[in-house]
Every structure is written in structure tokens, then in C-alpha cells.
Amino acid sequence: MYAVGIMSGTSMDGIDTVLVDIHGYGKETKLKVIGYHEYPMPIDMKAKIMKACDEKDSHVDEICSLNFELGYLFVEAVKVLLHKYHILSKDIDFIATHGQTIYHIPFQKGQLLPSTLQIGEPAVLAYELNTTVISNFRVMDMAAGGQGAPLVPYSEFILYSEEHKNIALQNIGGIGNVTLLVGQDLDQVQAFDTGPGNMMINEACRILYHLEYDDCGHISAKGTVINALLDELMHHSYMKKQPPKSTGREDFGEKYVHYLVDKYKKEKPQDIITTLTYFTAKSIGYHYQTYILPYYPLHKVIVGGGGSHNQTLLQMLQKELYDIPVYTQDDIGYSSDAKEAIAFVIMGNETLHHHFSNVKSATGASDYVILGNMTLPPR
Template identity: 50%
Template sequence: MKYAIGLMSGTSLDGIDSSLVEIEGNGINTKFKEKFFNCYSIPKDIKREIHDSMDLEKSNVALICSLNYKLGKLFADACIELCYRADIPIENIDFIASHGQTIYHNPYNVKNYVPSTLQIGEPSIIAYNTKTTVISNFRGRDIAAGGQGAPLVPYLDYILFSKYKKNIAIHNIGGIANTTIVPSTGKKDDILAFDTGPGNMIIDGLCMELKGLEYDKDGQVAKSGKINYKILEKMMNHSFLKKLPPKSTGREDFGMNYVRKLIGENPDVTSEDLIATATEFTALTMAEAYKSFVLDKLKLDELILCGGGAYNSTLLKSLQGHLKEVKVSTMEDHGMNSFSKEALAFAILGNECLNNIESNVKSATGAKDYVVLGDITYS
């Protein structure tokens, strides 16, 4: 039995999700128990630097170089706080699996750029400050094998849900929304997984720009507004939605540039109506993804939601309305935590790396080969 910490700083920038996990075994026989979860806040100035380093107009190499080390220290602090809160000495931790902060993700050949992705948060700084072995850089080897380097969580979905022998979709609503469909065959090669488009990213951006709010708590703002169907129709023409899976996206498509353009193009629409429309857009892109790419191949027995957006009731109501024939539930209905799944996934992926076991799902990332994910920085 090992103690591991999984760290995920996702696209929402709401904090560093930190999960303390007890792990035994490996591969499909991995047994694990989540012991403690904490979301470690990211200070406002560092959040600003992350936003700036992702923005092609504001970013520069000096900023990214410094931020890599700053985030390494922040991730180490997140581990120290997690252990303190869980009342476990950090010396008892066998390894830390750190996803890092995605600064840029471009899995396609565009102009002179080759498929690439960048997660930062210097692992040597984490290892030095925690005196613990760190596994990081999980996406690189999948890209090397011709994949998109994302999504990687389908491996955990495979371990968790292949034994159900049902057609189950697990839809994560983080900054970006991504789904994994584990079919009743339970076979890894039959898994379908892809990003469906924005999760909370546009809603959060509008809340921030128009209302000074971090997010639309429980979907209350959206509930008070009216959907503008003309704007919605235009939003649904986004080219990402038409791409065939495997596909992945990020802030490059649906981040602050998108949000500011949406606000700029619709000066006469109220904040509430714009947030209602963005919420409907998010729900519709999720539902349409099943209609276009999944439901013609199989009948879904259940759709399980996770990620912070699972708490947005306006979004959930709309999604259920668009997918009347599917049973919609949340991770909590299955005895798990909607917020901690990605951090947990990286703890499991870190364990596979230490055991030299391949952990990408080829049908999810589009890679040619199964490969071992992650780099090891020993304590």
C-alpha cells in the first residue's frame, strides 16, 4: 500500500485540487481509497500571471520561465497544506503526481506549429520542498506517439466503470467539458472520449467581466436571464463543435478572447441574458456531442456528471431537457466527489508510471501506441 498525492490545477484556475489517496496494486486491478481532498487557493497575482502567460499578446518567455518555478513552489505548498489538514506527516507520502498548469495546448498542426502542449510547475522544486518523488509531464509521451495528449482521465474511468458492463458516459464539467464513454464491453479499445467544448469557461468569464463574480453559483444568474436564440445559433457555428473525435480544446478556443468578443458584439444584451445564453450553449454543446458522435453507435444507460459545473442546476436542467431519454446522475450518486476526480486520476496515473505501465487510452487521444505517461523526479 502506498500514499500518493494527486495535484490538478485545471483550466478554471479556481484552485489546486489536491487529493490524498491510498493506492494498492496497478493496472485494471488497482485498488484505491481517497483519504482527503483539499482545494488550495491560487493567489490573485499568480492567477493573473497564469492568464497573461496563456495570452498570446501578453505572454513572454521571461514570464513563463519564472512562473514555472513559482508554480512549483505553490504546488509544494498545496501538498504541505493537504498533509497538515489530513493530519499525515509528509514523510509518509510515497509520491506526488502533479499535472501542472496547462499554459498552452495545440494538438493540431497549425501554420508552423507542430502538435504540442505545455504544462508548467517545476517538478524539481516540488521534490526538493517536499522531499518526495514527483511524477509530472503526463501528456508529452502521448503526443510523441501521435496522440493529442488529452484527455487522460479516461484511464481512471476505465478502471472505475468497465466493471459495470453498461454503456456509461462520464462527463466532466470543468473549464472545458470532456466526456468518456465506457461501453458495456468494458474493453479499453472500445472507449470513446473527447472534449465536447466549453464547460464553465465562458460562463465564468462572463460572470467575471460583467458582474465581478468568480462564477455563477448554482446557475442563479442564468436562471434569472432569458436565452437569446439568435446569439445561440451563431455560437453553435463554432468550428470545434463540427470536428470529429478524437478532439481536445482549451482556453485558446473558449477563453477570455472569446468572452470579450461575445460581450463586444452584443452591447445591447443584458448580463443575465448573455449568461443564460452561454449556459444554454454549454448544455447544448454537451448534448449535441452525444447526438452527433455517440447515440448512433450505442444507447447510453447513464450519464454521470462531475467537475464543478455539476453544481450548476440551470446547466443540468437544460442538459437533461436535451437528453430526455438518458438517466443523468452525478459522481456523488456513485459515492464519489465531483470535484476530486481529476486529482485522483493523476495519482492513479503516477502510480502506473512508477510501475512502468502504459496508461494512455489510444481511442481517446488518437495515439498510435499505448505508452507509459509521466517523467519521474526522484526525492
């Protein structure tokens, strides 16, 4: 059956949409990617989302409206995808959408309960495209005592696990996260966020260069590491937390980057970009050396997400991992950009089959649970 996956991540650089032909479920899943399209995030929409994510500047009425605005934007993104690949909306069996994260509280903070909020109203998608929509994947895992993240590990287990091989799947989106596959044993899957991916680099590029990102790592390739800044970053409180753990914009977002850029304003802009890039690589290497390699020898590392296009970052990461082969999703025949959108198609498919799709060893949940809310077509 035909399905569409939608992913709008913490980088907010675009809306990833993927068209998939999918059959079966669990380890019997058969999946073929028909096409992918990145719908550009309008500048004004990005500004609205960033404001909504800000604890001081956000307003509930604006978030309420933004939920529907994003829903209509997701509809347009899906229509462009379907037109590109000559598919009619009536032929789509379901849509799986992650939504746009506004805030995520993985652990209790004072009187604030562990909770999460993604917006991009699924009813708008269901009505406009007259199809079933699966959304809000994180909340059931959190209801079961998990952190609601990371969720991608289940799809990675389905697609990449190999008998007698230990494989690390490293996603570098706004946030970096790793999934460790130990053979084909789901109970041994481990996953956690390694820290920032592109988030800090992108924000620093906006501040210092008025660019949305460091294209292919050209800026970071010209700079040198600022040791004082790197040392400060490596002593961030997140680095000391034990897995399973997750993070986001609340730890490594605009506020933190603006503070660092101002503190190190006497340094060369390119050196700040280089240092932030190296921090992403080094934070990944640190977590591997501390929590993975002492227990599991790795056969290979597969990198996905927007960071896989940053050649400087990939070179830094390879040095951090020594002789462990580092590949990208594209190297092995998958799309680095479509990875997370594909993951939510797989999870949505599991939901339709009344089958779990969280990995409790990764999120800390007490049970394997069926994820997602289902919005039925109105007609």
C-alpha cells in the same frame, strides 16, 4: 501506499489536491480517498497565468519564473492538505501533478508542431517534500502521435466500467469532455472534448458581474436564451470537427468571450450568462446525439467537475439528454471536485508500475504508452 494528486485546471479557480491510499495497478487497482482540499488560487497568480496564456502579452522570462512560482504554490497546497489530514510528508510515496496548462496545440498549425506546455516545476515539489514526483503526462502521448488529451479516460475505465453497460462520464471543468465506456473493453473507450465547460461562463461573470463564477447557477436561472448568440456559438468551428478532438482556452478563452460580450452588449447580462450556460449543455447534447447515441445506447451519464454544482446547467443537460439518467460524482459516492486529481494519481501509479495509462482510441495515439516524467527525491 499514500499518494497525492494535484490538478490546476483551465478554470484556474483553485488547486485541487487529493490524498489517496492506492495499491495494485491496472484493473487490480484498489483506491481509497482519504481527503480532498481545494487550495484557493491567489488573484495575482491567476492574473500571471492568464497573461502567460495570452499569445500577445506573454513573455518568456515571466513564464520561466512562473514555472517555479507555481511549483512553490503547489508545495504550499500539498502541505495544507497533509496538515488537514494529519499526514507527514515523509509518509507520502509519490505525488502526481498535472501542472498548469499554458498552451496546447493538438494539431499542426502551419509550422507549429503538435505540442503542449504545462508548468509548475516538479523539481520544486520533489525537493521541498523529498518525494518522487510524476508530472508532464501529456507529452509522451503526443510523441506517439496523439493529441495529449483527454487523459482522464484511463482512470474512468479503471473506476467506473461495468460489464454489459454503456456509461458516459461527462467532466465539466473549464472545458467539457466526455468518456464513453463500452462494457469493460478498453479498446472501445472513446473520449473527446465536447467544447467549453465553465470557462466561458466564468469569464462572462467576471466581465459582467465582477464574480468569479455563477454560484449554483443562480444567475443563469433568471435569464432567457439569446437565440442569435446561441446560433453563433453552435456554428463555432470546433463543433464541426470529428472526434477524437480536444480544445482549450485558445478556442473558448478570454479573447473570444470579450468579443461576444461586446457584440451582444445591448442584451441583458443575465441573458448572456444563461445563453453561455445553455451552450455548454447543448454542445454536450449535440456531441452525444451525433457521435455516441446513434451507435451506443447509454445506461447513465455521470457528471463531474465544478460544473456539477451548477444546478441550472444540470437541469439544461438533463433536458438535452431526454430520458437518460444523469447523476453527479457525489451521487455515486465520489467527489466531483477531486475527480481529475484522483485521475492523475492513478496515472502516476501506472507509471511507477511501468504500465501504460493513455487510451489511444481517445487521444489518437498510435500506441499504448507509459505517461509522465519522473523526478526522484533528492535525498
